[in-house]
Amino acid sequence: xxxxxxxxxxxxxxxxxxxxxxxxxxxxxxxxxxxxxxxxxxxxxxxxxxxxxxxxxxxxxxxxxxxxxxxxxxxxxxxxxxxxxxxxxxxxxxxxxxxxxxxxxxxxxxxxxxxxxxxxxxxxxxxxxxxxxxxxxxxxxxxxxxxxxxxxxxxxxxxxxxxxxxxxxxxxxxxxxxxxxxxxxxxxxxxxxxxxxxxxxxxxxxxxxxxxxxxxxxxxxxxxxxxxxxxxxxxxxxxxxxxxxxxxxxxxxxxxxxxxxxxxxxxxxxxxxxxxxxxxxxxxxxxxxxxxxxxxxxxxxxxxxxxxxxxxxxxxxxxxxxxxxxxxxxxxxxxxxxxxxxxxxxxxxxxxxxxxxxxxxxxxxxxxxxxxxxxxxxxxxxxxxxxxxxxxxxxxxxxxxxxxxxxxxxxxxxxxxxxxxxxxxxxxxxxxxxxxxxxxxxxxxxxxxxxxxxxxxxxxxxxxxxxxxxxxxxxxxxxxxxxxxxxxxxxxxxxxxxxxxxxxxxxxxxxxxxxxxxxxxxxxxxxxxxx
Amino acid sequence: xxxxxxxxxxxxxxxxxxxxxxxxxxxxxxxxxxxxxxxxxxxxxxxxxxxxxxxxxxxxxxxxxxxxxxxxxxxxxxxxxxxxxxxxxxxxxxxxxxxxxxxxxxxxxxxxxxxxxxxxxxxxxxxxxxxxxxxxxxxxxxxxxxxxxxxxxxxxxxxxxxxxxxxxxxxxxxxxxxxxxxxxxxxxxxxxxxxxxxxxxxxxxxxxxxxxxxxxxxxxxxxxxxxxxxxxxxxxxxxxxxxxxxxxxxxxxxxxxxxxxxxxxxxxxxxxxxxxxxxxxxxxxxxxxxxxxxxxxxxxxxxxxxxxxxxxxxxxxxxxxxx
Numbered sequence: 001x002x003x004x005x006x007x008x009x010x011x012x013x014x015x016x017x018x019x020x021x022x023x024x025x026x027x028x029x030x031x032x033x034x035x036x037x038x039x040x041x042x043x044x045x046x047x048x049x050x051x052x053x054x055x056x057x058x059x060x061x062x063x064x065x066x067x068x069x070x071x072x073x074x075x076x077x078x079x080x081x082x083x084x085x086x087x088x089x090x091x092x093x094x095x096x097x098x099x100x101x102x103x104x105x106x107x108x109x110x111x112x113x114x115x116x117x118x119x120x121x122x123x124x125x126x127x128x129x130x131x132x133x134x135x136x137x138x139x140x141x142x143x144x145x146x147x148x149x150x151x152x153x154x155x156x157x158x159x160x161x162x163x164x165x166x167x168x169x170x171x172x173x174x175x176x177x178x179x180x181x182x183x184x185x186x187x188x189x190x191x192x193x194x195x196x197x198x199x200x201x202x203x204x205x206x207x208x209x210x211x212x213x214x215x216x217x218x219x220x221x222x223x224x225x226x227x228x229x230x231x232x233x234x235x236x237x238x239x240x241x242x243x244x245x246x247x248x249x250x251x252x253x254x255x256x257x258x259x260x261x262x263x264x265x266x267x268x269x270x271x272x273x274x275x276x277x278x279x280x281x282x283x284x285x286x287x288x289x290x291x292x293x294x295x296x297x298x299x300x301x302x303x304x305x306x307x308x309x310x311x312x313x314x315x316x317x318x319x320x321x322x323x324x325x326x327x328x329x330x331x332x333x334x335x336x337x338x339x340x341x342x343x344x345x346x347x348x349x350x351x352x353x354x355x356x357x358x359x360x361x362x363x364x365x366x367x368x369x370x371x372x373x374x375x376x377x378x379x380x381x382x383x384x385x386x387x388x389x390x391x392x393x394x395x396x397x398x399x400x401x402x403x404x405x406x407x408x409x410x411x412x413x414x415x416x417x418x419x420x421x422x423x424x425x426x427x428x429x430x431x432x433x434x435x436x437x438x439x440x441x442x443x444x445x446x447x448x449x450x451x452x453x454x455x456x457x458x459x460x461x462x463x464x465x466x467x468x469x470x471x472x473x474x475x476x477x478x479x480x481x482x483x484x485x486x487x488x489x490x491x492x493x494x495x496x497x498x499x500x501x502x503x504x505x506x507x508x509x510x511x512x513x514x515x516x517x518x519x520x521x522x523x524x525x526x527x528x529x530x531x
Numbered sequence: 532x533x534x535x536x537x538x539x540x541x542x543x544x545x546x547x548x549x550x551x552x553x554x555x556x557x558x559x560x561x562x563x564x565x566x567x568x569x570x571x572x573x574x575x576x577x578x579x580x581x582x583x584x585x586x587x588x589x590x591x592x593x594x595x596x597x598x599x600x601x602x603x604x605x606x607x608x609x610x611x612x613x614x615x616x617x618x619x620x621x622x623x624x625x626x627x628x629x630x631x632x633x634x635x636x637x638x639x640x641x642x643x644x645x646x647x648x649x650x651x652x653x654x655x656x657x658x659x660x661x662x663x664x665x666x667x668x669x670x671x672x673x674x675x676x677x678x679x680x681x682x683x684x685x686x687x688x689x690x691x692x693x694x695x696x697x698x699x700x701x702x703x704x705x706x707x708x709x710x711x712x713x714x715x716x717x718x719x720x721x722x723x724x725x726x727x728x729x730x731x732x733x734x735x736x737x738x739x740x741x742x743x744x745x746x747x748x749x750x751x752x753x754x755x756x757x758x759x760x761x762x763x764x765x766x767x768x769x770x771x772x773x774x775x776x777x778x779x780x781x782x783x784x785x786x787x788x789x790x791x792x793x794x795x796x797x798x799x800x801x802x803x804x805x806x807x808x809x810x811x812x813x814x815x816x817x818x819x820x821x822x823x824x825x826x827x828x829x830x831x832x833x834x835x836x837x838x839x840x841x842x843x844x845x846x847x848x849x850x851x852x853x854x
Contacts, residue, residue: 067616
C-alpha cells in the first residue's frame with residue numbers, strides 16, 4: 001500500500017466513524033485526482049462501513065503466564081483482566097467511551113441516603129452460557145466471593161466500603177456503604193467483579209461460564225484463549241470468534257503482527273514504533289490513558305519530611321525529557337497531580353513544576369540538605385524503563401547540586417520489598433475511571449497503599465466530602481482543592497502519564513477508545529468489529 | 532553380570548540419588564527466594580491479610596521441612612501434587628496434567644531438531660575430516676561457528692524476519708495445542724527446530740571432525756593407508772568406529788540441551804514448551820511445578836549421559852570385554 005492508499009483508507013475510516021465530513025473527504029479525494037462521481041461513490045461506501053457482525057479477531061497480548069487461572073480473584077495481568085471485562089464475564093456496570101458509568105448486567109441503579117445506599121435493578125432475561133438464568137442471588141454471591149473474610153481477591157480493597165449486599169426479590173440488589181460515595185457504580189466496573197452463576201451461596205467459575213459476550217471454547221494458560229460468540233448475549237457484540245494469544249516477547253509480538261497472524265498487538269516497542277507505523281494497513285493504537293508513573297517519597301522520613309526538600313526534588317526533574325527519552329514522546333509530563341488532564345474534575349495545579357535547577361538548588365540549600373545524598377530505589381518492575389528513568393533523574397538533579405544515588409533493586413520482589421518500604425522509589429498506577437479512586441487508593445491517610453505516608457487532615461476531609469457530594473459544582477471545587485494540596489504538599493512525584501501504544505489492522509473497526517485501561521478500556525473484544 | 536548391565540544398574544542407582552539431591556537443592560533455593568506465590572499473584576493487591584489467607588489455603592504457613600517431606604513422599608508414589616495456580620477455588624490443576632502436554636511439545640521439538648541436526652553434523656564432520664584444511668572445511672567451520680556464536684534469539688529473529696515476515700513461508704507464531712494435527716505441528720515448529728539445529732550443529736560437527744583427525748595419526752590408520760585403502764574407507768571403516776565414544780558424549784550433551792535449554796527459542800516463537808513453563812513457575816514461585824520440571828530436566832541429563840556411556844562401552848571392545 002503506498003502513502004496515498006494509506007491516507008485514503010484512513011480517510012475512509014474517519015468517514016465511517018463520522019469524524020470526517022463529506023466536504024473534507026471529497027476535497028481530499030478530488031485533490032488526489034479522482035473524479036467527482038468516483039469520490040462521491042467512495043464516500044457513500046465509506047460512510048456505510050459501520051459496525052457489522054462476523055469475522056475472527058486475533059489479538060497478540062504482551063501479558064499472560066502459565067499460572068493464569070479462571071478464578072476471578074487471581075486476575076491481575078493484561079491478559080486475564082479482559083476475561084471479566086468483555087470476554088466471558090459481564091459486570092454490573094460498564095464504562096462507556098465518554099467515561100460515564102452505564103448499567104450493564106444491571107438495568108439501572110439509584111442512590112439514596114446521601115449515596116450510602118445503592119439499589120441496583122438487575123436486567124431481566126439474562127442467561128449464562130450454559131442456559132442458567134442470572135438472578136440477584138448470583139450477583140450477591142459474586143460480590144460476597146470477593147469481599148468475604150477469607151477472600152484473596154484484590155477487589156476486596158476496592159469494595160472495602162461495602163458493609164452489606166443483599167438481594168431484595170429476584171431482580172433487585174441493595175448495597176449499603178460505610179460512607180456516601182457518588183461514584184459507587186464505577187467501583188463495580190472492576191474486572192474482577194463480573195457476575196458468575198452460583199449454587200448454595202458459592203459461585204462457580206471453574207468452567208469459565210459467565211454471561212459475557214463470548215463463550216470460552218478453549219483456554220491454555222500462558223498460551224491462548226479461544227472464544228465463540230454467545231448468541232444469547234444481552235448486549236451487542238460483533239466478532240464471531242476471538243483468539244487471545246499471549247505473546248510476551250515484544251519482538252515476537254511485532255513479528256506476529258507484521259506477518260499478519262494477529263489483527264492487534266498491545267504494548268508496542270516504542271524504540272521501533274516508526275517501523276510499525278509505516279507497516280501496511282496499520283492504524284496506530286495510541287491512547288493517552290489515566291495511568292501514570294510516580295516516584296513516591298515517604299513524607300515522614302528524612303529528608304522528605306521537609307517540604308522544601310520535597311519541592312526541590314520536584315523542580316530538579318526534567319519531566320519533558322523523561323517523556324521524550326523513556327516514552328519516546330508517547331506520553332505527557334506529570335505535574336504531581338494523579339488526576340490526568342483528560343479526567344473529570346481534573347485541574348492543572350499552579351505553579352506547574354518545570355525543570356528549574358536554580359530554584360531546586362536554592363530550596364535544597366534552604367532545607368539544609370546541601371552536599372547530602374538521597375537514595376532512589378528503582379527497577380524495571382516498577383515500569384518499563386524504570387532504571388533508565390532513575391538514572392536520568394540523577395543526571396538532571398546533579399545540575400541542581402542534588403546527588404541522587406540510584407539503587408537498582410531486583411525485579412522479582414519489587415512490590416514486596418521495595419515499594420511501600422523504601423523511602424523513595426518508583427511506582428506505577430494503572431487506570432481508574434474516577435478521581436475518587438485515584439485519590440483514595442494511594443493518598444488517603446488510611447489507604448493500604450499510601451506509599452507516601454502523607455496524612456493531610458484537610459485533604460482527607462475534602463476526600464470524604466467530595467465522595468458523597470452530589471452537587472457537581474461543589475464537588476468540582478472540593479476535588480480542585482484536594483488536587484492542589486497533593487500538588488503543593490504531597491510526597492508523590494508524578495513523573496509522567498504514559499500512553500497505551502499498540503498496532504491495529506485497518507480491517508478492524510472501532511469507535512472512540514476508552515482510556516481507563518489498555519485494550520479500549522478492556523472492552524475491545526466486545527466493541528470492535530471487522531469491517 | 533554383563534558389564535553393560537552392571538553399568539546401567541549402577542548409573543540408574545546413582546541417578547536416583549542425584550535426583551534426590553537435586554530436589555533438595557531446588558526446594559531449599561526456592562525457600563531462599565524473596566517474595567512468595569501469594570505476593571506474586573496479588574501484585575500491588577497483596578495486603579498482609581490477603582497474603583495470609585492465600586498462604587493458609589496453600590499450606591505455605593507450615594515449616595519448610597514438613598512441606599518437603601510431604602512432597603517427596605507423594606512424588607515417590609508418582610503424585611507431583613497440584614499447581615498452586617490451581618489450588619485456590621474449585622479448579623484443581625495437577626502438576627502432571629499441566630506438564631504432560633508441554634513436555635510432549637518439548638520432546639516433539641527436540642526430536643525434530645535432533646533428526647535434522649545429528650545426521651547432518653555427523654556428515655559435515657566426517658566430510659570436514661576427509662577434506663581437512665580445504666576450502667570446504669574452512670567454509671563449514673566458519674558458518675557453523677558463526678551460528679553457534681550468535682545468540683539464539685538473534686538467529687530466531689533473523690529466520691523469522693526472512694521466512695515469516697518477508698516471505699510468508701512459515702509461521703512466526705508456533706502456538707500449537709492438543710487439537711493441532713501432526714503435520715500442522717511440524718509446520719508450526721519448523722522455524723524453532725531450524726533455529727535449534729543451527730545452534731547445536733557446530734559443537735557436534737567439530738567434535739566429530741576432531742576425534743576422527745585425532746585418530747588419523749595412529750599407527751593402525753597408517754597401516755590401512757599403506758595397504759592402499761581409499762581415504763574415505765579409512766575414515767568410515769577404521770577411524771569412525773573408534774571415534775564414537777567422544778562423539779556420543781557430545782551428542783548426548785546436545786540432545787539434553789535441546790530438551791532443557793530452549794526457553795529462549797520457546798519465548799521468541801511462543802512455543803508452549805516446558806522451559807517457558809518452568810520460568811513462569813519460578814518467577815511466580817509455583818513450587819510444585821518448579822520441582823517437577825527440575826526433576827524432569829535432571830532425569831533427562833542422567834538418562835542421556837547413561838545412553839552415551841553405553842554407546843562408548845559397546846563400541847569399545849576393551850571396555851566390553853574387560854579382563
